[in-house]
Amino acid sequence: MLYPTPLLCRAAPARLLLGPGCSRWLSLSCPRQVVMPAWVINRYGQNNVLRLANNMVLPFIRLPNEVIIRVHAASLNPIDVNMRSGYGAAALNIRRDPLKIKTTGNEFPLILGRDVSGVVMECGLSVSCFKPGDEVWAAIPPWKQGTLSEFVVASGNEVSLKPKGLSHTEAAALPYVGLTAWSAMNQTGGLNQNNCAGKRILIVGASGGVGTFAIQLMKAWGAHVTAVCSQDAKSLVTKLGADDVIDYKSGDTEEQLKLLPLFDFILDNVGGSTEKWALHFLKRWSGATYVTLVTPFLLNMDRLGVADGMLQTGITMSTKAVKHLCKGVHYRWAFFTPSGIFLDEIAELVNSGKIHPVIDEVFSFSEVPKAFLKVEQGHARGKIVINVLNKI
Template sequence: MVCMRQGCVLLSKTISFREVLHRKSMESSLRNESANVYVSTKAKSNTRPMRLMLFSSSICTNHCRGTRPIHNQAVYGRSRFYSTQSAEPLTSSAWQIGKYGGNQVLQMVETLKPTVSKPHDVLIKVYAASVNPIDVRTRGGYGAALLNKARRVKPGDEFPLTLGRDCSGVVVDVGKGVKDVAVDDEVWTSVNAVKAGCHAEYVVCGMEELSRKPKNLTHIEAASIPYVAITNWSAAYAVAKFRPQNALGKRALIFGGSGGIGTFGVQLLNAWGANVTVTCSENAFDLMYRLGAHHAVDYKSPNILQELLKHGKYDFILNAATEAVEDLAIKVIKEKAYAKYVTLITPFLNEIDKKGPLLGGLSSSLELFKKSRKFAGAGATFRWAFAQPNGFALKEVAKLAEDGKIKPAIDEVFDYQDLPLAFKKVENGHTRGKVVVNVAGESAKGFERGAPELFQ
């Protein structure tokens, strides 16, 4: 179904007959740029709908197997044309990888602008996107086994991949079933891991994965929030059931407070009325207090246990740091009080990558069972949490941002052409907040040296 050979950029898009007519009108101009149109001969006879594939000969080295030129013949797609716009598809740029590896696999390419192909699809012009630690890990192949199963492709068939899990931008097209947003609306989104694609000039997401961005934030500021917002929401609101209705006056602890997850989490829990303690480096204390932390503890302190217990035990603990803190967490969590320990550090995807979905899933489940029993012995609950796209969560967070209760914590902003440098910054670790990529050239005043004006 797709080209897998290294160095070949494949543009695969489900299209309708009406869209084919539009694209046929572009054929001559595309050929002037040395492009050829191909259709896969490996597609099964019962595959619906058919897929139109374009290979740019400036990048493709003609290693693509199982393809043949279709020249001027029409491709009759079976899918309905869901877009509400009639503009012809255009090319756009994206940062893609053709194989897993280090920063050297990131390549900026010219590709076909994504289009709306489902009734609930929304096409967004990306103004700014963030680089998260999960993007760096995905670049290296993390989670590939499970994601490829979800994509229904064989290992290697997923390429080329456009990474990026969250962004802020403007709606340029919507499917016919989209009701909550319209063309020209400013929105923010965190897309699912299977699709990703925010490190590009355009991205398609489902309407359930976005909301209107806060009116008081620029796109650069807004782009720093969606992924960490849905991750914290999943851990606290969905998994731990630690919510505005019951968080008031409760004690919460965040391991890893100064990173992207922590800098948002401390604000969210504080906005819900919790008393928040964080662990971080001593030089990040000032930032933590400005974001609303009630107490900050140096994670390198030899007396960390005593310092954490100075103000009492905790109703909710979020681990955004390392698995090594679990023994410490079980000593500071409230006993027999339905306290919840939720960790974002899990072996789940690593185990599946190593052992496959079946054995990896079983070994992960066994690990979860063992740790759950350990915490149950202390009268507490142990849970894993994963980022889940959630438009409702983004809508609620937007309200908090407009009320001044959530502020973007940005370490540094990179230009679009310098995206590999942003990856390197995140990969090196110890960031204070988020790393953002300025895709559309919006003014980044105040973020040039990683010192946001918001916290000065």
């Protein structure tokens, strides 16, 4: 059943207020549809597959727990660049169409972008926590249409009231990286405000979006933080609260870490060869935990198919977990988890001044391809934000 909303009501011609200060005279007579601008891809590939479509049909409420948000600002994450190239398509398409009813390529045109800060325009029948006009933020799961558009639909349980002290541009920098770090450190790693005091935390890849958030979260919870990054990011991570900084470009990272006491927790944002040496720096037989955000989960399904990919992933994860448990440390994988409840907790930390957005650069809506290139090049200090409301 479709839950009607004034945005796509099939009624006589009417005047709709689509946003504060944005009145439009629209004819809603069938078969005409209300459209919006959005950055889309119609196939996977490099940056040249991105195109600005001015005729994307406005999203509408299908389920009673959904809300429509007018996007004021969005931001980019490495997953957007990877999805543009087709990474994770096998698993995400199963999530989009679990019964395989639709034809191959039905995900196109695909809108990328996960973060949103904006204003609620319409609420489903069961939404009680929000109302039209509320300023909210959210991170949209990767199997849904994204936020590089004028409007986006989100489930009510993915949305939270935006921190009052942040502009939409600032707020858009936090949801995806914040929830990813929260998932890794709190949900997977078991860290919280009551058990972090005095713990030694190592963050590898500390100057990116997740890393800069994780530093602030751990300091807010009273931990001692060691950050691994390049020399040009030292002042940034120190300002965010890092107690020790290891410059991976100035010498052997392992040799530098040997000069420091062992750690209670390691967050790995880099993967690759890092996994081979990082676990040696954990305290053994004390509950110390290594959590990595770089896993073969989606890659296995892209390469082997969904069934074989899940089997291979399970074997790999189990083998590594048992191997390291026998050595006295916990080995775990973590994944982004959409959650309005966790965003509520993050908003409290933001409102209390304990967490601040870290923004590398802000691009206009017309500069989305340029923003993708910036993310693809790597080494951004914090987040790349897109100002969607002011499209010019």
